[in-house]
Amino acid sequence: MTATVPPKAPTFLGLPTAPRGVGHLRGDQSFPDAARGALRDGQLRANLGHATSTIRGKRARVVAELPDWAQLREAGRALKAATMARLDDHLEELERQVTARGGVVHWARDANEANEIVTRLVLATGASEVVKVKSMATQEIGLNEALEAAGLDVFETDLAELIVQLGDDQPSHILVPAIHKNRAEIREIFARTIPGVDPGLTDDPRKLAMAARTHLRERFLRARVAVSGANFAVAETGTLTVVESEGNGRMCLTLPETLITVMGIEKVVPTWRDLEVFLQLLPRSSTGERMNPYTSTWAGVTPGDGPQEFHLVLLDNGRTAVLADEVGREALHCIRCSACLNVCPVYERAGGHSYGSVYPGPIGAILSPQLTGVEDNASLPYASSLCGACYDVCPVAIDIPSILVHLRAEHVEAQQRPTAEGVAFKALARAMSNPRLWHLAQRAGKLGRLLSRGRPTLPNALPPPVSAWTRSRDLPTPPRETFVEQWTREHRGGRS
Amino acid sequence: MRVSLFATCLVDTLTPSVAHATASLLQRLGHEVVVPRGQACCGQMHVNTGYRREAVSIVANHVRAFEGAEAIVAPSGSCVASIHHQQAAVARRAGDEGLARAAEELAGRTYELSQLLVDVLGVTDVGAYYPHRVTYHPTCHSLRLLQVGDRPYQLLRAVRGLELVELPGAEQCCGFGGTFAVKNADTSTAMLTDKMANVLSTHAEVCTAGDASCLMHIGGGLSRLRAGTRTVHLAEILASTEEAVTPQQSTKPAVTA
Numbered sequence: 139m140t141a142t143v144p145p146k147a148p149t150f151l152g153l154p155t156a157p158r159g160v161g162h163l164r165g166d167q168s169f170p171d172a173a174r175g176a177l178r179d180g181q182l183r184a185n186l187g188h189a190t191s192t193i194r195g196k197r198a199r200v201v202a203e204l205p206d207w208a209q210l211r212e213a214g215r216a217l218k219a220a221t222m223a224r225l226d227d228h229l230e231e232l233e234r235q236v237t238a239r240g241g242v243v244h245w246a247r248d249a250n251e252a253n254e255i256v257t258r259l260v261l262a263t264g265a266s267e268v269v270k271v272k273s274m275a276t277q278e279i280g281l282n283e284a285l286e287a288a289g290l291d292v293f294e295t296d297l298a299e300l301i302v303q304l305g306d307d308q309p310s311h312i313l314v315p316a317i318h319k320n321r322a323e324i325r326e327i328f329a330r331t332i333p334g335v336d337p338g339l340t341d342d343p344r345k346l347a348m349a350a351r352t353h354l355r356e357r358f359l360r361a362r363v364a365v366s367g368a369n370f371a372v373a374e375t376g377t378l379t380v381v382e383s384e385g386n387g388r389m390c391l392t393l394p395e396t397l398i399t400v401m402g403i404e405k406v407v408p409t410w411r412d413l414e415v416f417l418q419l420l421p422r423s424s425t426g427e428r429m430n431p432y433t434s435t436w437a438g439v440t441p442g443d444g445p446q447e448f449h450l451v452l453l454d455n456g457r458t459a460v461l462a463d464e465v466g467r468e469a470l471h472c473i474r475c476s477a478c479l480n481v482c483p484v485y486e487r488a489g490g491h492s493y494g495s496v497y498p499g500p501i502g503a504i505l506s507p508q509l510t511g512v513e514d515n516a517s518l519p520y521a522s523s524l525c526g527a528c529y530d531v532c533p534v535a536i537d538i539p540s541i542l543v544h545l546r547a548e549h550v551e552a553q554q555r556p557t558a559e560g561v562a563f564k565a566l567a568r569a570m571s572n573p574r575l576w577h578l579a580q581r582a583g584k585l586g587r588l589l590s591r592g593r594p595t596l597p598n599a600l601p602p603p604v605s606a607w608t609r610s611r612d613l614p615t616p617p618r619e620t621f622v623e624q625w626t627r628e629h630r631g632g633r634s
Numbered sequence: 635m636r637v638s639l640f641a642t643c644l645v646d647t648l649t650p651s652v653a654h655a656t657a658s659l660l661q662r663l664g665h666e667v668v669v670p671r672g673q674a675c676c677g678q679m680h681v682n683t684g685y686r687r688e689a690v691s692i693v694a695n696h697v698r699a700f701e702g703a704e705a706i707v708a709p710s711g712s713c714v715a716s717i718h719h720q721q722a723a724v725a726r727r728a729g730d731e732g733l734a735r736a737a738e739e740l741a742g743r744t745y746e747l748s749q750l751l752v753d754v755l756g757v758t759d760v761g762a763y764y765p766h767r768v769t770y771h772p773t774c775h776s777l778r779l780l781q782v783g784d785r786p787y788q789l790l791r792a793v794r795g796l797e798l799v800e801l802p803g804a805e806q807c808c809g810f811g812g813t814f815a816v817k818n819a820d821t822s823t824a825m826l827t828d829k830m831a832n833v834l835s836t837h838a839e840v841c842t843a844g845d846a847s848c849l850m851h852i853g854g855g856l857s858r859l860r861a862g863t864r865t866v867h868l869a870e871i872l873a874s875t876e877e878a879v880t881p882q883q884s885t886k887p888a889v890t891a
Contacts, residue, residue, distance in 0.1 A: 170818050177820050483807045487824040521818060523811025523825070524682060525774035543720075546684030563680060567688035570643065570675040571695045580647050595857060606819040610826065611854030614648055621641045621650035625657070625669045 153459040154248065155511040161249040161280040161455075162308065163510050165494015168517035173488035182318055182489055189317045190480045196426025197477060197531070204422070213415045214534040218471035221408055222461060228373040228406045229452065235376025239438025241448040246400075248455045249279035255451055256281060256365065256398055257288045263396050263447075265290075265362040271380060271387040272296030273367025274474055275400045275453055277309060277496040278509075281365065293357045295386040297350050304331040310490025310498060312476040313424050318489055321346065354386065364390040364445070368401040369473070370416060371450075374409045377437045378450065381420060381430045391434050397445035402453050404470040416473060419533035423475035456509035465544040469505045471534045476501075478528035478538060484521055493518060500528035504541045512549045519545035580620050590615035635755065636666040638703035640696075640744070642713045643675035645846045652846050655873035656709045656747060662875070663760060672699035676708075678716035681724055683813045690728045693721045697736045705754060706744040709869045711776030711844045714746040719779060746776060747844055747869055748785035758788045763876040765795030769838035770868075771829070771852065773845040774807050786844055786868055793871060799836045803828070810851035826855045833863060840866045 156163050165172055176182055201207050221228060233243040246252035260268055267290060270276065282292045282303075294303045301316040302309050305327040309315030316324070321341035328346060329339055332353050339349055366387065370379040378399055380387045391397060407413065421430040439448050461467050479485045479499030490498035495506035495515065503522055507515035519542045528538045553560060569579040590596050595612035598605075607613060619627075637660050641653040657667045676696055677689035696717075700706055708714050718741045725734035751757055770790060776782045790798050809815065809825025816822075829852060833841045841856070843849050846867055853865030 170820065173818065173821050177824050183824075483809070483825050484818070484821055487828075488821050519684075520814065521821075523774070523807050523809060523814045523822070525807035525811070526778040527774075527805075527807070530778060543682055543684070543686075546682070547686045548684075550684035551687070559683075560685075563683065563685045564688055567680055567685065567692055570677070570680075571691035573672040573674060573695070573699070576674040583647060595854075603816045606816040607854075609819060610823040610858065611815075611851065612857040613854060614850065616648055617650055619650070621646045621653040622669060622671060622673065624650065625653075626671050629669070 155459050156456040156509045157248050162496040163506050169521040172492040176489040176492050185320050190486050193480050200422045200426050214419050218534050231373040236450050239376050241438040244451045246453050252279050252453050253284035260363050267291035268363045268365050269293050269295050269361040269390050271366040271390045272299045275367045275402050295354050312474050358389040361394045363396045364394040366399045368399050371406045372410050377435050379435045382432045388432050392444050396447040398449045400451045423477040423533040460508040466508050468536045472501050477531040481527040481531050500538045516549050584616045586616045636704045638668045638706045640708040642710045649846050652709050652867040655870040659873040670699045676713045676716045679812050681720045686724045689724045707750045709747050711746045711773050711780050715775040715779035717741050717744045748782050752785040759792035760872050762793040762872045763795050764793050764871045764874045766839045767797045768840045769799045769801040769836040771843040773843050773848045776844050802832045808848050808852050810848050830855050842866050842868050844868045
């Protein structure tokens with residue numbers, strides 16, 4: 139977009155957004171530019187098309203099994219809305235309960251503060267490495283990079299996250315970070331990067347999983363510090379929850395001496411009972427399973443059992459700025475199931491990396507620009523055809539299309555100098571607000587007839603932005619007479 | 635019934651045959667058709683591109699043009715969806731409560747073509763004759779925002795001579811999305827390519843829909859492929875009879891010579 143001028147005073151009551159230069163919320167390119175490469179990659183499109191259609195079908199089947207899905211979804215939406223309305227109270231309650239059970243709570247305003255806190259905590263243990271449960275929040279803030287800069291070794295233990303880490307890559311999906319890779323590509327990464335791997339490793343999924351397992355088992359057993367995220371945190375009991383499929387999370391949460399959890403402040407739910415709703419909505423929406431294989435919950439520390447030191451880092455990093463936007467705040471209801479990614483026709487073709495953020499797909503297109511400020515991710519709200527498939531499947535009914543439209547307006551209204559597009563849209567609006575002007579404008583539009591020289595479609599060699607259309611599609615030549623003109627002529631004196 | 639026809643800016647300007655067909659269909663069914671000359675646009679393109687402030691006066695013009703109408707029909711699901719879901723909201727946001735209420739009131743009387751026919755006029759067999767193999771693309775806004783459901787299928791199944799074939803991946807977006815097709819032209823083209831492949835796999839002669847804009851997109855692509863399959867608006871199919879096949883119906887529409 140035309141973001142050469144710094145935006146006016148922020149609309150978000152001056153609340154800080156996620157800082158630049160740290161973490162993974164901003165891409166180097168705009169969405170259309172980043173998508174161009176992905177769209178040319180036939181292998182990537184085949185991988186994505188296959189994976190998303192498989193998971194789409196699974197989700198649809200298990201959701202259809204529940205006669206009360208609509209009520210569950212509404213309960214999830216209502217719980218989230220009520221929680222956000224009193225987020226401060228719930229967070230303070232969470233802090234009290236975690237502290238009462240022997241945990242330590244840290245508040246991090248942004249990615250830099252969160253990284254500093256975690257790095258300091260790890261260094262204080264004297265450990266030189268950490269194992270990690272897959273976590274979106276730590277990907278968001280670039281924690282791995284910060285820990286590595288402090289001389290620490292970081293091991294991702296989720297299989298897909300491990301593939302991404304070993305491949306020196308970035309995740310491209312919320313639930314399936316390596317969705318863009320197929321088996322042959324994964325075999326190549328393992329053969330190249332895992333020390334002592336079986337030289338005869340094939341791309342059989344079981345063989346690949348066993349290779350990763352051998353590699354990880356050694357790390358789990360010697361790890362003294364683990365870092366996790368959290369799917370939910372229960373304020374009334376101080377309980378943290380991680381749901382997962384592989385058991386690697388359970389290993390990280392129980393084996394090390396010190397556990398550090400980094401959690402976005404929107405993950406809190408008021409009561410233990412609220413989990414009932416979300417633990418039904420999440421697995422069906424994300425993996426298409428009735429229940430996820432591992433659900434781990436813990437509260438503080440228990441002498442002689444599990445980690446003896448527990449730290450909870452509560453991360454803002456732009457979230458209070460999102461909360462301040464009365465339309466956009468619904469994005470904070472997201473439970474990171476990724477159902478919207480799997481049904482999105484744009485995500486399916488352009489792939490997750492095109493979004494430039496750790497949050498890709500429809501939810502990323504509304505969440506990332508709000509966390510960073512819309513000017514830093516100005517192309518994302520336009521990365522949607524507004525087809526509405528994402529809203530249909532969202533388990534907490536986030537109206538993503540309406541928020542996309544809202545953010546587009548925020549972007550347009552933040553422009554301080556007129557853009558070519560803005561001038562054109564303003565002129566068009568003036569014409570469309572006045573029948574006399576509108577008929578004149580339509581007549582001017584019929585100049586296209588001259589260009590077409592009697593052919594039914596306009597020529598390809600037209601200036602931008604029309605050329606973006608005619609590169610792959612024919613535009614019809616405007617007719618000699620508009621419908622309203624012809625009707626009025628034929629029904630002159632009649633009722634019209 | 636007296637039905638006011640909102641042709642929509644796109645149909646009025648580029649594919650008037652769709653509006654003519656809508657009018658002649660309603661007249662054939664015995665209804666009076668009114669075409670307010672003051673009409674221009676519903677404002678959807680402005681709202682969806684981020685120009686919600688500019689859209690307010692477009693909404694005001696629309697409300698003025700259709701004031702007092704008994705029932706309003708538009709041959710476009712997405713424009714009707716904008717009237718239902720966007721017009722009042724942009725007026726309210728701009729602080730014009732009077733306009734917001736007027737827009738809401740008008741929206742209550744505005745129908746997408748298949749909804750008007752089936753729900754309001756109570757007809758599924760409109761007496762049409764169309765001897766072609768046809769596949770139907772549901773279009774996102776008709777499908778999800780307006781929930782037209784199987785009404786278009788009911789209408790098409792009642793057309794004599796018409797062979798209706800199911801479109802694989804029907805509920806996937808064709809990639810139009812208003813200015814999306816220009817701002818994200820490459821992604822839009824990739825979506826269109828898959829949609830066209832699905833259309834062609836049906837071996838239908840005609841792909842139809844209730845939205846002229848989606849059809850312009852799909853038809854524009856098919857025309858480039860010279861694939862032989864045309865796009866024809868649902869209104870044009872329903873307007874066709876054994877006596878009078880609607881004259882202009884194709885991807886290359888609307889040259890009213």
